[in-house]
Amino acid sequence: MNYKVLVSDPLAEEGIEILRGFCEVDVRTGLSEDQLIKIIGEYDGLLVRSGTQVTESVINAADKLRFVGRAGAGVDNIDLDAATRKGIIVANAPAGNTLAACEHTLAMMASLARNIPQATASVRKGEWKRSAFMGVELNDKVLGIVGFGRIGQELAKRALALEMKVVAYDPYINRERAKELGVEVMTLDELFPVADFITVHTPLIKETKHLINSTTIATMKDGVRIINCARGGIINESDLYDAIVQGKVAGAALDVYEEEPPVASGIISLDQVISTPHLGASTVEAQLNVAVSVAKQCIEVLKGGSAKFV
């Protein structure tokens, strides 16, 4: 049987090579929804990152499709209900980029605390404004982690090594694991008022949409710093903008946005906000891990097996 797989977002070459050993592979990135709908009928497998929107219309046009692989953790760009109705298996690579996203969060937190991007831009302009970039230490500060899954837990270990105090909220928290790590479990109502830094590591679902908004921000410490390297939409950007302008929130570090790229969002223009273009998983190591994982799962499924996280 000659299978055909479409790779519609940039994927590490190692994964594509594994697939090429098994079937025909087309790499076509940057397709519009209409372009994807026109060609998807030819393919047995589709591999994506977060760029391709695998909508109901795409799925409906996918007559031969048996597998959609998401080279990463979040599957919010794939219409899972539509895929399930068509009997298409959707699999992700949930662990391959955990450390990359965790380290990016740490880098964002440290950069936010010490104004590193702003200071870099200032030095580049020929300025030497040492007092304008007074920072704060991470040592002894309270880090509130909302969402204590893979990334949240790895981050907790590293933050504790920096001698931060770590508190966490997760409705499904593993209390034993939190205790072992030295993390205090709290409700959100308890966490918001005590944290100096708040970082979110949840999926974007109904319960987490705009979890950080004007009402919850009002309960936070004055001068809190907020980090989002999970999903845009967990924070209400317009409420965060207002809270920064009013001085309630000292700053924010954002890797993800309600709309990507965040062209219409005012928040990225604020001096107190540092931003990266959804780079959490962008390390050589993570991209290799997730590409190899989805390529192997794709082959397993097309051979008639089931997807397992390989």
Ligand code: NAD
């Ligand atoms: P995970 O599934 O291991 O952890 C998510 C945690 O969120 C779980 O423990 C879950 O119980 C918890 N949760 C669910 N609902 C919640 C709620 N209402 N309040 C608080 N916690 C809740 O996922 P992960 O691998 O740690 O990834 C976390 C997030 O980071 C995901 O949104 C993922 O897509 C995103 N991510 C982003 C990047 C990036 O490039 N920026 C990279 C990797 C992952």
Ligand code: MLT
């Ligand atoms: C993920 O959910 O894994 C991240 O968004 C990273 C990516 O864009 O692949």
